[in-house]
Amino acid sequence: MAVRTQKLITDDLHVGMFVSGIDRPWRETPFPIQGFHIENRAQLEKIQSLCKWVYVDVQKSRTLSTVAPAQDFSFVSHYFEEKQRKNGRELLNLRIRSMQNQAPYKRLTNLNTEMRQARRVHKRIRDRIKRTLRALTGEGRLSIEDLRDVSNELVNSVIRNPDAFAYLSRIDSHSEDVLNYSIRVASWAVLTGRHLDLTREAMSDLALASLLCKIGYTTIPQEILRVRGTPTPHMNEMLKWSLVKGVKLLRTSDHFSSRVVKLVSHHLERYDGSGFPRGVSGRHIPFMSQVIGLADYYENLVSYDFRDEPLSSADAVRELFSQRDVLFDAALVEEFIQAIGLYPTGSVVTLNDERLAVVIGQNKARLKPKLLILEDQRKPWQIFKRRIVDLANATGEDFIVASQPALPPDSEHRNRHYFRHATSF
Template structure:
């Protein structure tokens, strides 16, 4: 567990907790063996006596960006093999194109969404999950994402459901498997990631439904009740005989955060199982990009920005960066405004052309609907001058429905 860091006094900042010096305390005017830096004067005085000191990260009180720098300073960048020791890591190659995979992905997600409803309903009635059925249910999803994740990522944006929990579970599973694929994790790990993501919120079956749908800020007592969904989820999967350690870790630790600010155990850095670090990222991303009772959905690119700013604060930087590589800066289904003023929906090739993806232009520069939406490859626009994305808009902006027949009818041909 990362707690004590060597810091040169030239790099000290207010909010750091000094736990040890580079010399005996009695050789300095500092009488207390351990103190919080609260002023620049203290730092200047430390510089007069010490070249470096040791900082206790658990007792430091820093702004988020300061915390990220402190954690980053205390560890080296890790390759995937070091994050997931003992697991065979190998890059995936696309084995189908978007049009080939679209129908298979659509069928896989329809079936899985139906299975999620059944599995959660049974868990609500019996307090147990049918693990064998769940394992079978995720196979088509894992197969589709393994071949080519583009179709699943696109269709996930189209799926609608009255229950936020079911849709959130499906979305989290897709993002988790896509990130696992990007990292090169073996297929059995992709299956574990899908199962763990689908079960992360199963404990909410034991939470008062009024709290789950509250459109106001929860009281502290109510928030504590909500946080108990983790313990409830662990109890349900234990009662179900789940022995997969990765699934258990995702359910038990998906709300832990890299800097120790999460719950229920306030685990930090490497104390959080790697798959649970993945779970935290995909859980947060899907929540931010979904309409909830207390918050409107962010645009995917805005959510990506939030995750990027939280690297090595709430989430491990290497995993955040891999997630962005997996889904793109402007994921499929993002509503964007071009520098021409036209409005478009991102379609395909966002993984390989992150800044210049293929889009479907659905509004003209005056934001009027286009009768016959046109496909544009932003990397090869007219007159040899590529168009650029000016900004991303919130889901549903300009009255655009991603499930509109014109868009769905076009998507398979990309």
């Protein structure tokens, strides 16, 4: 389908283009609200003096120069169309062939059905992790039985429908402990495993290791962990060295396989050798440890747990893309972005008509996800009439103009909108 609307900075405008939207209220300009053609140089200079960027209707424009649209993801969406990504995936498949399923996974349930099941799985995971932590503080030993079952349930839920659990994990980021942080890391990791067609057994290990990757935080005083925002240098050292203590705790248990312990112990290693604790690099890092490390790095960018101001999904993806073959293997970064989506499930976005929405599902067209409308300040009575928007099936009138950072944990807006609508799709 041809692009109907492009977002352009006003320096890239030309006479003959049809301006259908601007970056400020129409009433503050002399231009007609229904849009207009740029007829002459004087009109062009006027729009450039008033606006930084505008929306141009391609079909209505009389002439269009070959100007790239100023989209959030132009830097990555163009790359995915190149042959280089195909070659990268083929090389990645060769490395993980022994861990891959014989056939790609298919979506087995719709969002409505899986959301109910995913809620139960999410609650059981939290309960089992709490039980495991109580056992740790009481007896000093961990038991795998309480976690392996829920890890398998997480994997099964993501296999049936990759959107439901990711959405629930994201909206439940208001917890004051590290439980939900680990669950969200596990969600991103298993989504990537599903995208790469890893076997259920491999994804079960991936989920279990992700849930345990921050187990060392139990050795840090809780009053320190409850302090939200960017950690101090001293706290960063405590968080980093907690990995060593966590791995020791796992090794005291007779139930955890050496494979799972190895995945946890290597998840902070980095592709260029700058990681922790051993500074190993490249292919010497276990592949699934790289997946967990990438999921952990992404979640750290977009959550309030360890940041004063988390990044939007667009900025986080841009950061990941800049770390190809630096902190992470380039092919894995590209597949991770493909797996979670350019606007990941649970992301808050703004539409072209200023409506606020949350992503509830992905489509093959990565820039056109399914959305749940949270707020329409201009027409609040329409929120119930048109609550779900699938951009892949939209006529071109709806499109995303910006992604927003996650809503603050104590946001009244989060409580009022996220959770009210999370129960009824």
